[in-house]
Amino acid sequence: xxxxxxxxxxxxxxxxxxxxxxxxxxxxxxxxxxxxxxxxxxxxxxxxxxxxxxxxxxxxxxxxxxxxxxxxxxxxxxxxxxxxxxxxxxxxxxxxxxxxxxxxxxxxxxxxxxxxxxxxxxxxxxxxxxxxxxxxxxxxxxxxxxxxxxxxxxxxxxxxxxxxxxxxxxxxxxxxxxxxxxxxxxxxxxxxxxxxxxxxxxxxxxxxxxxxxxxxxxxxxxxxxxxxxxxxxxxxxxxxxxxxxxxxxxxxxxxxxxxxxxxxxxxxxxxxxxxxxxxxxxxxxxxxxxxxxxxxxxxxxxxxxxxxxxxxxxxxxxxxxxxxxxxxx
Amino acid sequence: xxxxxxxxxxxxxxxxxxxxxxxxxxxxxxxxxxxxxxxxxxxxxxxxxxxxxxxxxxxxxxxxxxxxxxxxxxxxxxxxxxxxxxxxxxxxxxxxxxxxxxxxxxxxxxxxxxxxxxxxxxxxxxxxxxxxxxxxxxxxxxxxxxxxxxxxxxxxxxxxxxxxxxxxxxxxxxxxxxxxxxxxxxxxxxxxxxxxxxxxxxxxxxxxxxxxxxxxxxxxxxxxxxxxxxxxxxxxxxxxxxxxxxxxxxxxxxxxxxxxxxxxxxxxxxxxxxxxxxxxxxxxxxxxxxxxxxxxxxxxxxx
Numbered sequence: 001x002x003x004x005x006x007x008x009x010x011x012x013x014x015x016x017x018x019x020x021x022x023x024x025x026x027x028x029x030x031x032x033x034x035x036x037x038x039x040x041x042x043x044x045x046x047x048x049x050x051x052x053x054x055x056x057x058x059x060x061x062x063x064x065x066x067x068x069x070x071x072x073x074x075x076x077x078x079x080x081x082x083x084x085x086x087x088x089x090x091x092x093x094x095x096x097x098x099x100x101x102x103x104x105x106x107x108x109x110x111x112x113x114x115x116x117x118x119x120x121x122x123x124x125x126x127x128x129x130x131x132x133x134x135x136x137x138x139x140x141x142x143x144x145x146x147x148x149x150x151x152x153x154x155x156x157x158x159x160x161x162x163x164x165x166x167x168x169x170x171x172x173x174x175x176x177x178x179x180x181x182x183x184x185x186x187x188x189x190x191x192x193x194x195x196x197x198x199x200x201x202x203x204x205x206x207x208x209x210x211x212x213x214x215x216x217x218x219x220x221x222x223x224x225x226x227x228x229x230x231x232x233x234x235x236x237x238x239x240x241x242x243x244x245x246x247x248x249x250x251x252x253x254x255x256x257x258x259x260x261x262x263x264x265x266x267x268x269x270x271x272x273x274x275x276x277x278x279x280x281x282x283x284x285x286x287x288x289x290x291x292x293x294x295x296x297x298x299x300x301x302x303x304x305x306x307x308x309x310x311x312x313x314x315x316x317x318x319x320x321x322x323x324x325x326x327x328x329x
Numbered sequence: 330x331x332x333x334x335x336x337x338x339x340x341x342x343x344x345x346x347x348x349x350x351x352x353x354x355x356x357x358x359x360x361x362x363x364x365x366x367x368x369x370x371x372x373x374x375x376x377x378x379x380x381x382x383x384x385x386x387x388x389x390x391x392x393x394x395x396x397x398x399x400x401x402x403x404x405x406x407x408x409x410x411x412x413x414x415x416x417x418x419x420x421x422x423x424x425x426x427x428x429x430x431x432x433x434x435x436x437x438x439x440x441x442x443x444x445x446x447x448x449x450x451x452x453x454x455x456x457x458x459x460x461x462x463x464x465x466x467x468x469x470x471x472x473x474x475x476x477x478x479x480x481x482x483x484x485x486x487x488x489x490x491x492x493x494x495x496x497x498x499x500x501x502x503x504x505x506x507x508x509x510x511x512x513x514x515x516x517x518x519x520x521x522x523x524x525x526x527x528x529x530x531x532x533x534x535x536x537x538x539x540x541x542x543x544x545x546x547x548x549x550x551x552x553x554x555x556x557x558x559x560x561x562x563x564x565x566x567x568x569x570x571x572x573x574x575x576x577x578x579x580x581x582x583x584x585x586x587x588x589x590x591x592x593x594x595x596x597x598x599x600x601x602x603x604x605x606x607x608x609x610x611x612x613x614x615x616x617x618x619x620x621x622x623x624x625x626x627x628x629x630x631x632x
Contacts, residue, residue, distance in 0.1 A: 010492065014431040022438045030535050045534065046452035053443035053505050054458070056436075060473060060502025061465050067476030126364050136368045138618065142375070145614035146607045147563035149582045153589055153603035154378045157596060169393050169596075171377055204374065209625065216626050265469050268565045272586050287471045288566070297475050304472045315467040 022052070065308070072301035085302035098303055101281040105310070107195050108202075108263040108282065115203050116259050117252060120210030124218050125240065127211075137215065141208035148205065148268030155201035156273055159187035191279045198280055202269045206262065210255050217251035218244065254321060260314050264307060283307045382408055382600035389597050408601035417576050418602055421584040422609070428493050428568065428580050429561040432500035433554055439501065440508030441550070445538055447509065448516035449524060459513065465506040473503075474570050481571070488571075488578050496571040503567065504557050511556075511624060515549035516542060552624030555617050559610050581606045 029048040033041050075081045089098040123140055127133045143151060160170030164183050168174040173184040187197040221244060229239045245252075267284035270276055276285040283303055291300035343349035381394045383404040388397065397403070413419050446452070447459050477499060481487060486495045519542065527537050543550075561567075565582040572578050574587055585606050592599050614621060 011427055011430060014497070015434055018431065018435050019438045022442070026442055026538075027535060030533070042451065046446040046450040046455070049446035049450065050443045050458070052439045053462075053509055056439060056498075056502045057462065057465055057505050060477060060499055061468055061506070064473035064476035065468060067479075068472050071475055123367065126360065126367070129360055130364050136364060138615075139368050140371055141618070141622075142611070142614075144621075145559060145610045147565065147582045147585075147610070149563075149565050149585045149589070150603045150607050153585065153599055154374045156589065157378055157381065157600065158374050160596070167392060169390065171373065171393070171395075174393050204371070212622055212625055261467050265471070267471075271565065272589055275590075284469070284471050284566070287474075288569070291475065301475050304469065304475070307469045308472055311467055311469060315464055 025052070068301045068304050071297055072305050074298050076296065076298065081298070085298040086306075088299060089302050089306065098283065098286055098306065100279055101276075101283045101286040101303075102306075104195055104280060104282050105264060105266070108199055108266050109260055111196070111199050112202055112206075112263045112266075113256055113259040115199075116207050116210045117256055119203070119207045120214050120255070121248075121252070123207070123211045124215035125244065128215065128218055137208075137211065140211055143205045144208045146205075148202075149272050151201060151205045152269050152272035155197075155204070155269075156188070158201075159197055161186045188274055188280075189278045194274065194278050194280050198269055198273055201273070202266065205269075206259070210259065213255050214248065214251060217248045221247050250321075257314055257317055257321070261311060264310050264314070283310075378600050378603060381596060382604045384408075384597065386597045389600075408597045409605070412598050412601045412605065417579075418581065418584055418588075418605060420577065421579050421581045422605070424493075424578060425562055425580040425582070425609070428496055428500075428572070429558050431493070431497045432504070432561045433557045435497060436501040436504040436508050436557060437550065437554055440505055440512050440553070441543070441546075443505075443509045444512030444516050445542060447513040448519075449542075459509075462506050463510055466510065470503055470567065478570060488573065488575070493572065493578070496568065499567060499571050500557075500561050500564075504560065508553055508557065511553050512546070512549055515546055519545060548620060548623065551617070552620040555613060555621050556624045559613065559621075562610055 026049070030045075033045045033048065036044060072085050073080055073082060075084070091097055093099055094103070123137075127136055130136070146154075158171050159173075161173055161184055162168050162170070164177075168177050168184055170184075170187075172187065176182050177184050185193060188194050225243060225247075226239060229243050234242070265284055266282050267288070270280055270282050270285045271288070274280045276282070276289060281289075283306060287300045287303040287307070290296045290303060343353060377394045380397050381389055383406065384394065384397050385403060385405055385407070388403065447455060481495050485491075488495065523541055523545075524537060527541055532540070562580075563582060565586060568580050568583050569586075572580065572583070574583050579587070585602055588599060588602050
């Protein structure tokens with residue numbers, strides 16, 4: 001506990017001092033800028049304002065990303081070994097090296113993205129039609145607030161397994177045994193179901209995010225448009241397919257690309273629930289294991305670069321979207 | 330109910346007890362059943378956890394959590410007492426505060442300056458820099474761990490010497506792209522007349538920023554603060570890398586993950602610990618949900 005008491009002044013210091021230092025920085029540089037001739041001022045000033053942010057992202061994102069490219073081409077002692085690390089990760093198709101993780105990331109990418117969009121859309125449309133919309137939305141949204149670790153504990157409990165002759169305490173196995181009259185399943189260690197069990201848990205956590213954004217887009221659709229369709233005698237399903245869905249498409253795409261990026265970066269749920277065992281590994285978890293358990297920074301960096309290569313197409317697409325939106329301003 | 334929903338209901342109104350009226354009523358009932366049913370089903374995992382955290386050890390392992398919802402009620406707070414006294418969960422909740430607060434304050438302040446420049450100052454390469462910053466949003470953090478960690482170790486910026494400074498700075502770096510993006514979009518949407526009239530009055534850049542922009546941007550800053558705080562509080566990966574699992578420095582997510590590995594089927598303690606770890610984010614989230622939602626929307630719909 002001694003450590004705690006010592007830390008409190010540090011916390012206070014940081015919370016007060018950091019903004020103070022930064023405020024002094026910005027005020028101080030403004031005085032420096034004022035020493036310059038009138039014409040020079042607008043040219044110099046912006047760099048003082050964006051400087052700290054650029055410094056941080058350069059130090060923590062840009063340079064390390066470049067450094068990882070270098071590390072991925074080196075062995076443990078820093079000697080250049082070309083693409084050996086990549087060959088080790090990608091050599092044994094289909095089950096060796098990183099391939100199981102890549103396969104699982106593909107599962108994540110497809111199932112997670114599609115189901116979240118599906119649930120998000122359905123819930124947004126259904127909830128839009130009831131008076132107590134904001135209350136039910138809060139409930140769906142609530143899992144957004146909790147950590148993936150807590151989420152993993154919640155779902156670990158849902159998936160909990162007891163031998164067939166014992167009473168089932170896990171919700172899912174209780175249903176499997178008592179409603180479907182099947183043998184209970186070991187949801188997290190049975191390779192035929194465990195990836196889907198993990199993905200389902202993650203879907204539960206993020207659907208609220210998709211729902212909130214899609215719901216806002218839905219409210220942006222002019223009411224007269226829907227009314228006109230109804231007056232013309234269109235059924236609700238037709239209206240959804242022909243009017244609502246096309247109009248929401250840009251938002252669906254934006255949410256979809258965000259979810260794809262989340263799926264590629266998936267880590268916490270896998271790390272806590274199975275630690276990547278029983279063929280549930282994903283790239284992010286593999287990278288962590290290589291780095292910490294195998295002391296193999298070269299291999300870990302190679303996996304990270306593979307992850308980046310998977311993200312790049314999504315990134316370019318995302319930027320195009322972004323530019324298109326900017327152009328409309 | 331939204332204006333739109335009202336409009337919808339008024340479109341067609343069939344005479345009472347006609348077949349059309351009955352079918353409309355049935356559809357309404359069906360809608361409510363589906364909506365409430367889905368919401369209830371969605372809450373089952375959370376209710377299971379919450380209920381179980383108040384059950385006795387023997388009960389959790391012999392009967393399902395749903396049996397506790399019927400009399401006789403046998404709830405207990407022993408699990409909470411045990412987790413807080415034996416485990417180091419209390420300590421790690423404190424650590425989580427120690428990590429989250431500065432890791433929120435630092436990037437928010439820096440982002441506010443940068444966002445103002447991106448939104449209202451002209452400089453060469455502004456749009457490209459902003460685009461590059463947005464692109465960084467998609468970079469997997471995993472990519473950065475090895476080099477940053479190497480640098481930290483070589484300059485001695487490790488938890489033993491510097492406590493949480495390393496993780497504060499890292500979170501600041503990782504949080505900045507989103508923070509600048511969110512604030513710049515908000516700042517840009519402020520009416521330009523404000524700036525013009527202030528300039529005519531002879532106000533300098535500093536006055537405009539501190540007296541006009543910041544006070545007007547409280548909602549955006551609030552949503553950013555909540556976002557970043559929840560993100561850091563709930564983060565596991567960054568904490569594992571830069572802080573590690575040592576008892577005296579581990580934040581609550583790391584401790585819970587360790588508990589989950591070591592306890593395995595010790596659900597009575599695990600459920601209580603999980604719920605304790607959720608209290609702070611839930612309180613923040615429920616009381617400030619409006620801002621949180623606004624942050625999400627600003628980040629993805631408006632673009």
